[in-house]
Amino acid sequence: MKGSFSFKELSKSGALSTSTSYLKEQITSVFQPSDNKLAMKLFGNKMALKKEKERQEAVGKWVIHPCSNFRFYWDFIMLIFLIANLISLPVTITFFHDDLPNTWITFNAVSDTIFLMDLIINFRTGYITNTTTNYFTGIIADNFADEIILEPHHIAVHYLKTWFLLDFLSSIPLDHVIVLFTPDAEGISQIIHAGRALRFFRLVKLLSLLKLLRLSRLVRYVSQWEEVSLFISVAGKFIRIFNLISFILLLGHWNGCLQWLVPMLQDFPSNSWPALEELQNVHWLEQYTWSLFKALSHMLCIGFGRFPPQSSTDVWLTMVSMLTGATCYALFVGHSTTIIQSFDTAKRLYREKFKQVEEYMMYRKTPKHLRQKITDYYQHRYRGKMFDEKSILSEVNECLREDIINYNCRSLVAAVPFFTHADPNFVTDVVTKLEYEVYQPGDYVIKESTIGTKMYFIQEGIVDIVTKDGDVATSLSDGSYFGEICLLTNSRRCASVRCETYCNLFSLSVENFNSVLDHYPLMRRTLESVAAERLNKIGSSSSSFSSVFV
Numbered sequence: 001m002k003g004s005f006s007f008k009e010l011s012k013s014g015a016l017s018t019s020t021s022y023l024k025e026q027i028t029s030v031f032q033p034s035d036n037k038l039a040m041k042l043f044g045n046k047m048a049l050k051k052e053k054e055r056q057e058a059v060g061k062w063v064i065h066p067c068s069n070f071r072f073y074w075d076f077i078m079l080i081f082l083i084a085n086l087i088s089l090p091v092t093i094t095f096f097h098d099d100l101p102n103t104w105i106t107f108n109a110v111s112d113t114i115f116l117m118d119l120i121i122n123f124r125t126g127y128i129t130n131t132t133t134n135y136f137t138g139i140i141a142d143n144f145a146d147e148i149i150l151e152p153h154h155i156a157v158h159y160l161k162t163w164f165l166l167d168f169l170s171s172i173p174l175d176h177v178i179v180l181f182t183p184d185a186e187g188i189s190q191i192i193h194a195g196r197a198l199r200f201f202r203l204v205k206l207l208s209l210l211k212l213l214r215l216s217r218l219v220r221y222v223s224q225w226e227e228v229s230l231f232i233s234v235a236g237k238f239i240r241i242f243n244l245i246s247f248i249l250l251l252g253h254w255n256g257c258l259q260w261l262v263p264m265l266q267d268f269p270s271n272s273w274p275a276l277e278e279l280q281n282v283h284w285l286e287q288y289t290w291s292l293f294k295a296l297s298h299m300l301c302i303g304f305g306r307f308p309p310q311s312s313t314d315v316w317l318t319m320v321s322m323l324t325g326a327t328c329y330a331l332f333v334g335h336s337t338t339i340i341q342s343f344d345t346a347k348r349l350y351r352e353k354f355k356q357v358e359e360y361m362m363y364r365k366t367p368k369h370l371r372q373k374i375t376d377y378y379q380h381r382y383r384g385k386m387f388d389e390k391s392i393l394s395e396v397n398e399c400l401r402e403d404i405i406n407y408n409c410r411s412l413v414a415a416v417p418f419f420t421h422a423d424p425n426f427v428t429d430v431v432t433k434l435e436y437e438v439y440q441p442g443d444y445v446i447k448e449s450t451i452g453t454k455m456y457f458i459q460e461g462i463v464d465i466v467t468k469d470g471d472v473a474t475s476l477s478d479g480s481y482f483g484e485i486c487l488l489t490n491s492r493r494c495a496s497v498r499c500e501t502y503c504n505l506f507s508l509s510v511e512n513f514n515s516v517l518d519h520y521p522l523m524r525r526t527l528e529s530v531a532a533e534r535l536n537k538i539g540s541s542s543s544s545f546s547s548v549f550v
Helices: 002-031 039-041 044-059 069-095 102-122 153-163 164-171 174-180 185-192 198-231 234-266 284-299 312-343 345-363 368-382 391-395 398-408 410-415 424-431 484-489 510-519 521-536 540-545
Strands: 433-440 444-445 456-462 461-467 471-475 496-499 502-507
Touching: 002 069, 044 433, 069 198, 102 164, 153 164, 164 456, 164 484, 164 496, 164 540, 198 484, 198 496, 234 284, 234 312, 284 312, 284 510, 345 368, 391 398, 398 424, 424 510, 444 502, 456 484, 471 502, 484 510, 484 521, 502 510, 510 521
Parallel strands: none
Antiparallel strands: 433 502, 444 496, 456 502, 461 471, 461 496
16 A cells, blocks of 8 residues: 555656646746747847757746747736826826725736836846847847847846836835835824825825836837837838827826826915816816816917916926927927838939939920920839839849849730740840830830840830831831841841830840840740841841841
């Protein structure tokens, strides 16, 4: 029996040890970096992320990685509690005295506990240095030990030197601490109703205001979320506008509470605005409504509320409100203008470029008909948006560049029968060397007797082949190409090509033309065959191949 009992106890002990180890592994994995947006942006690939996990395991199990899921969700929880506190705290401090509801007392206790826990968690959370890491453009190098600090001692020292003091002052409930060190409830009641009541009441209220230092945490957490959201450019811009509006509304809310708090701490003098409007004993919601109305009237510079300031205190409060409102207005206009302009950078660049063109035409005293033609060209060529396409394509790798160009030229490739049945590699080599050009009605793309340096593919539009006599031999439209004969024979153009409509063309220079055909001799023979057929169509013989026109 004893042996059996010992075996069962040993089995239970082993199972408990296994469960404990499994639980520790799960907790440790939560503290390690995950493949979220921030981590993948910093490390670039899962192999580097794996190395970072190994580095963290070597440091210790109870260090929280800044890119871990735990820190992500903790920051989200903190963000919610911060917003709730920064909205509710001023209302509670200003409009409630000793009649706080149980719901608020519970929420306040939970919030204070959460913020104290955040102090401890910050001492165990690694931080990202700003030496070489860039959230927007850079990926952490292979040796990223200098960028993300995980050593507990360095983490503690860094936190103590940066945000600890503000976080500590905003986390410790000093108002409750003062109450704890006063006599019991009955004694407190006597104090409140004694001569020192007003000073004690003011001290508790002012100490409660220290909790508003939690705004510093809100700014940090919002900045972190902005960093992640900016990976998606449009979403990041909307979030920045939303955050800006939210902060302005929060300042208006605080200002409204301040409009009531200052007269209340003075025991509502007879010439204060709450006393003039007889609001001391009404419901707190009505008090807050009138306070907010007065604050926003000042901030928007539309008035003083129902009464102008009657005391020096009111005058100072009014001036603070006006300065705050003017500052917020300037920040909002400037920041919003910058963000709105960044929504469509290409359109802004086009407007700036076209403004230069207009100034150039004025400087050169360009005739009116030529000004109109230049204006029409820019409108058709760029269609209100301007990109530095060459720079963009030069910055990506060759494979991606080919994919982009093939996509941009997909309609041309589909429309040109010559490309439809050609070798895909030949098509790719050609389209990656094409140059986009736009011509207006009446423009001569090719003039007779000139030396041929390009061939052209028509993406959109109609061109006429004009002979020496001025007759239109034929017309070409979408999907056609011309100019290749002269490149094949090194001869001069013997006819002109005139645009009948606006034409979007792609040109291929003679150097690139010969470079591509040298690698695809079969395609050269195909082009020569098509050129011979075209000569026959306009009445020339293939034997006169050296005197072709296009």
